[in-house]
Amino acid sequence: MVTFVYLVMYIGMLVLISLIDMFIWKQSFFQVILRLFTLDEGTNEWLIGGTVFIGFICSIVIDYRLRKNKGQKQL
Amino acid sequence: MKQQKLMEKLSLWQLAVLLFTFEIGSVAVVGVGNDLRQDAWIAVAISTLLGAGIVSFYIMLLKRAPGKNLFELMTISFGKWLGKGIGLLYVFYFFYIAERVLRDFCELITTVIFENTPIEIISITMMGVIAYMIYLGLEVFGRTGEIFIPYVFTFTILIGFATFFSGEMDFKNLLPVMAEGSGPIIQHIFPRLLTFPFGELITFMVIIPYVTQFNKAGKVSVITVLVSGMIIIYGTVIEIVTLGTEQLERTVFPLLSAARYISLLEFIERVDLVVVFIVMFGIITKVSVFFFAGLKGLEHITNISYRYMVLPMATIISYGTILISDNFAEHIEEGIRFIPHYMHVPFQFILPALFAPLLFWRTKKQKRGSDTNGSK
Numbered sequence: 284m285v286t287f288v289y290l291v292m293y294i295g296m297l298v299l300i301s302l303i304d305m306f307i308w309k310q311s312f313f314q315v316i317l318r319l320f321t322l323d324e325g326t327n328e329w330l331i332g333g334t335v336f337i338g339f340i341c342s343i344v345i346d347y348r349l350r351k352n353k354g355q356k357q358l
Numbered sequence: 359m360k361q362q363k364l365m366e367k368l369s370l371w372q373l374a375v376l377l378f379t380f381e382i383g384s385v386a387v388v389g390v391g392n393d394l395r396q397d398a399w400i401a402v403a404i405s406t407l408l409g410a411g412i413v414s415f416y417i418m419l420l421k422r423a424p425g426k427n428l429f430e431l432m433t434i435s436f437g438k439w440l441g442k443g444i445g446l447l448y449v450f451y452f453f454y455i456a457e458r459v460l461r462d463f464c465e466l467i468t469t470v471i472f473e474n475t476p477i478e479i480i481s482i483t484m485m486g487v488i489a490y491m492i493y494l495g496l497e498v499f500g501r502t503g504e505i506f507i508p509y510v511f512t513f514t515i516l517i518g519f520a521t522f523f524s525g526e527m528d529f530k531n532l533l534p535v536m537a538e539g540s541g542p543i544i545q546h547i548f549p550r551l552l553t554f555p556f557g558e559l560i561t562f563m564v565i566i567p568y569v570t571q572f573n574k575a576g577k578v579s580v581i582t583v584l585v586s587g588m589i590i591i592y593g594t595v596i597e598i599v600t601l602g603t604e605q606l607e608r609t610v611f612p613l614l615s616a617a618r619y620i621s622l623l624e625f626i627e628r629v630d631l632v633v634v635f636i637v638m639f640g641i642i643t644k645v646s647v648f649f650f651a652g653l654k655g656l657e658h659i660t661n662i663s664y665r666y667m668v669l670p671m672a673t674i675i676s677y678g679t680i681l682i683s684d685n686f687a688e689h690i691e692e693g694i695r696f697i698p699h700y701m702h703v704p705f706q707f708i709l710p711a712l713f714a715p716l717l718f719w720r721t722k723k724q725k726r727g728s729d730t731n732g733s734k
Contacts, residue, residue: 284660289670292656295450296457296678303696307688319681327476331677334482338673345666 285349289342293335367570372500374582375507377562380647381555381586382514382593383640386633387462388690389612390554391594394546395603396532399594401543401551406587408547409556410580412706416563417576419714422721424572428563428651429658435716442659444709449655451705452561453671456648457678458693460484463641464679465686466611471634481679488646489672492653493665496568499646506639513632514589517617518596520629526619527599550694553702555590556583560706564651610686613637649675 297319304315322328368376391398423431428448433441464480472480491499521527536543562579569575593613597606600616609615617633620626653664653671683689 284662285666285670288656288660288662288667289674291446292449292453292671292674295446296453296674297681299450299454300678300682303682303692306696306700307692323684327478328680330476330478330482331680334673335677338670338677341673342667342670345670349662349666 285345286339286342289339293339366496366568368496368500368565368568370569370571370574370578372504373562373566373569373575374578375503376500376565376643376647377559377579377582378586378589379503379507379510379640379643380559380562381583382510382589382636383555383644384459384462385555385590386514386593386613386637386640387466387611389594389597389606390551390590391546392597392606392609392612394542395607396534396598397536397538397543398598398606399532399591400536401546402587402591402594404543405547405551405556406584406591408552409559409587410583412552412556413559413562413579413583414576416560416710417566417579419710419717420563420566421576422717425567427565427567427654427658428560429655431563431717432713433658434720435713444713445655445659448705448709449652449659451701452648452652452655453675454678454682454701455558456645456652456675457682458689458697459641459644459648460675460679461682461689463637463645465689466614466634466637469686470611470614470630478676478680481676484642484645485672485676485679488642488649489668491642492646492650493668496565496650499650503643510636510639511589513636514593517613517620517629517632518592520620520622520626521596521600521616524620524622527596528602529599531599531602532595549698549703553698553706556587557702557706559583560710561647561651564654565647645675 297316301312301315301319304310304318305312308315310318322332389398391401394401419431420426423434426434429441429445432444432448435441436444460481463484464477467480468475468477491502559579566572566575566579597612597616600619601609601612605615606612614630614633614637617630618628620629649671650664653667656662656667656671657664683692
């Protein structure tokens with residue numbers, strides 16, 4: 284469930300940021316999304332990319348632990 | 359899957375501290391009403407009074423169902439599914455505003471102190487601190503506020519006195535008063551000043567139910583909003599009289615620029631770091647409140663304790679902080695053109711105004727039902 288929530292929030296936030304950029308820059312949705320995912324040279328955007336990936340892994344681990352605890356309680 | 363809810367409690371003083379620091383958070387970074395030049399303080403004063411009214415409205419809604427937070431009130435009003443759907447929209451709103459507030463701070467830090475440090479590092483480390491504090495719970499958050507508030511309050515007051523005694527203030531900068539009439543002031547108050555920072559107090563609809571003496575929370579909130587409004591007016595006046603209207607319009611971080619003029623006894627100088635301290639604490643509080651409110655929304659929607667979601671959601675916020683805009687100019691542009699009209703107004707005023715009549719009707723019906731059962 285935590286992983287599902289994570290994905291919903293991640294995609295939702297991306298859509299929200301894209302909609303605002305579309306409004307400000309008068310660009311199409313795909314143009315904006317492409318711009319968001321392009322790593323600009325000279326920046327350290329890979330750092331936050333790595334962080335968000337760690338968050339994803341964490342959510343999977345948390346889900347696994349929740350499921351394991353639930354299974355142990357049932358036994 | 360349903361976790362037992364932890365009973366966390368905040369004292370009235372802790373609530374007041376959080377409200378105060380929340381209010382002065384971003385305002386200390388970017389200032390308010392800079393476009394109004396010498397009349398900015400008038401607009402802030404009017405907005406403060408209106409802000410007290412807004413908080414009273416939020417408290418009135420909370421009093422209809424004591425102990426229930428914003429998300430639970432929406433479920434009562436709109437029903438389970440629609441209530442949770444609208445709740446999810448609020449979660450997006452809270453997280454997005456948390457990203458914006460954190461971006462304000464990151465820009466300030468990378469411009470003023472850590473010029474060579476990547477903004478991404480600031481975002482990740484700040485969010486790490488906030489996530490740890492929120493993971494430890496609301497009580498720890500409240501106590502953190504209690505520890506730092508004397509310094510924040512004293513430093514804020516001292517900045518004004520220090521600028522005055524440095525001889526950098528020119529009170530003629532406050533004149534002429536309302537040279538262009540009341541039109542620009544009224545236009546600026548709604549929606550910009552009313553939504554930021556006063557309307558943002560809607561997040562406290564998630565926190566106030568945890569206050570021990572809930573009956574007194576309304577009075578304390580209104581008084582705190584008035585006090586923080588006065589401090590914002592004080593800060594705005596310092597900025598106007600120190601920088602002058604021309605420089606005020608051009609500067610990006612007005613209070614910081616004003617503090618740079620302080621020079622006492624040829625010894626006390628470069629106190630802009632004190633402003634950074636005030637700002638840092640204000641921002642930590644503000645992001646934490648938005649983050650906590652969003653997490654409580656997710657807890658309500660998924661029935662999983664919010665603590666499990668702290669770390670994954672913190673990474674999304676630190677990611678979004680960088681992604682929302684390419685540079686500070688774009689960030690401010692979005693903050694002026696889009697956010698007040700299309701995000702603040704619907705979530706701070708339209709939705710609460712929509713669910714208020716439904717909430718009154720539903721709670722009245724429940725009360726009538728319980729009275730009938732009681733009489734039987």
